[in-house]
Amino acid sequence: MEFVSFLLSLFTHFLLLNLSLARFASIPAHRTNHDDFLSCLSRRVNNFTGESRIIHTSSDSSFFSILNSSIQNPRFSVLETPKPVSIITPVQATDVQSTIKCARLHDIHVRTRSGGHDYEGFSYIAKSRPFVVIDLRNLRSITLDVENQTGWVQTGATLGELYYEIGKLSKSLAFPAGLYPTVGVGGQFGGGGYGTLMRKYGLSADNVIGAHIVDASGRFLDRQGMGEDFFWAIRGGGGSSFCVVLAWKIRLVSVPSLVTVFDVTKTSENKAIQIINKWQYIADKVPNDLFIRAMLQRSNKTTVYASFPGLYLGPVSDLLAMMDDKFPELGLEIGDCREISWIESVLWFIKGESMDTLRQRKRTSRSFKGKDDFIQKPLPKTAIRELWRRLYAPEARLAKIILTPFGGKMSEIADYEIPFPHREGNLYEIQYLAYWNEVEDKNKIDTEKYLRWVKRLYNFMTPYVSMSPRGAYVNFRDIDLGTYSHGINMKTKYEEGKIWGVKYFKNNFDRLVRVKTSIDPMDFFCDEQSIPILKSVDDI
DSSP: HHHHHHHHHHHHHHHHHHHHHHHHHHHHHHHHHHHHHHHHHHHSHHHHHHGOOOOOESSSSHHHHHHHHHHHHHGSSSTTTTSSSSEESSSSSSHHHHHHHHHTTTTEEEEEEESSSOOOTTTOSSSSSSSEEEEOOOOEEEEETTTTTTEEEEEEEEEHHHHHHHHHOSEEEOOOOOSSSBBBBBHHHHHOOOOTHHHHHTTGGGGGGOOOOOOETOEEEEEHOOOOHHHHHTTSGGGGGGGEEEEEEEEOOOSSSEEEEEEEEOOOOOHHHHHHHHHHHTTTTTTTEEOOEEEEESSSSSSSEEEEEEEEEEOHHHHHHHHHHHHHHGGGGGGEEEEEHHHHHHHHHHHHHSSSGGGGGOOSSSEEEEEEEEEEEEOOHHHHHHHHTTTTTTTGGGGGGEEOOOOTTHHHHOTTTTSSSOOOTTEEEEEEEEEOOOOOOOOHHHHHHHHHHHHHHHHHTTGGOOOOOOOOOOOOOGGGGGGOOOTEEEEEHHHHHHHHHHHHGGHHHHHHHHHHHHHOOOOOSSTOOOOOOOOOOOOO
């Protein structure tokens, strides 16, 4: 028996020694690959010094300032978070093409970053292997054609920069996208794109009419060159699974020269719950010109309140008449309202002081964790009351619960028109967000308590939300839904990817897999939750 134990001990030590040697042997190999990649890229691009520099390695003084400047969730900037071996900041399409070609040639993994708002940091983090970040910050030009109501927006531009350019040229044109000006258009358009105009005009991706991309072979393609299946996939399917999108052609939308914004706040628990309950029955059914969001949060240590910010595409007199008819419970008064231009409404929602606010690329100092659900039947009042109660938890002092109404154009567009499938039948989307100060990330225990608060709230909501599958929005990416195990659990990548893929894309998931397999059969563009490939498109 002792001899057997000795043999087992010897074998175990031998195995561990080999694993250690293999690990250390791989490090020079990765470095060699990276060195070869840099040598390849340096021969193909003009890597000037200073602000025009394209290649940034960890030995460069600019490296960490560039990396951290667009990390919009500070919990991913802590020391233990994996860092890229280099950052590439292309200034023209050929720089991206060269990066892709050299990365493929030397087996280098890439991630692509636009604004850095990925909820789980996938655009600048890869945990399983060394990687390079393609940061598109320098590809940010915006060209608008007011007469034809179209425009070209490069992927490195932010929503704020797009709104600024629209506001300079016209008071009667707009674009349906999100509220936060530092969000990059690349991720926003690639995953869908919510905003205050969604009930009138749909998502950002619903209003994308063209694109320029670089595919996994390094080819530059326009809409005609990529084909309609490819073009379909990048508008709501998460563009980073398929290619690097360089620029988007968008359709601008018409708005009145004057619109009305408003906000009503309720601090009484019973009153707020009654109003939220009524909101559930009318917010998706009011005319398309009206968008009313409901929000729950804390104002201080002891006070939870509900707010109802909104936008109406018309004069305040018409709004008050409509609200008196459709939603008198809210008690909207003229003093709660302001008549302003659409571009001024963008500033109003973010409490911005001037147009220049829209062009500022600020990094947030608050970390966060978010999860979301789609609501297809109104919540019972007991569930709303429990949401209110949970905001009194110490971990919820900065938390928000956001209810975004659907209906209108969102219900008119078929669930297969683009990969975003959450259309008719959804009353609203609900998002659970915990925020905390960046300094708390120094202690993992502090961070974990906020993550637990969100998870427990999400678990509580299970009986009340969409089922089979429980839906999720890919732009509110959630790592808790699952990630690839790299063969550990014996499932195929398709089987693993479908676990979260059907939550994000429902019946569109299999079509996305077919497109991915056809255009990127080597799975060059991949991350922890990217669209998987099959050995054959007939395997589905």
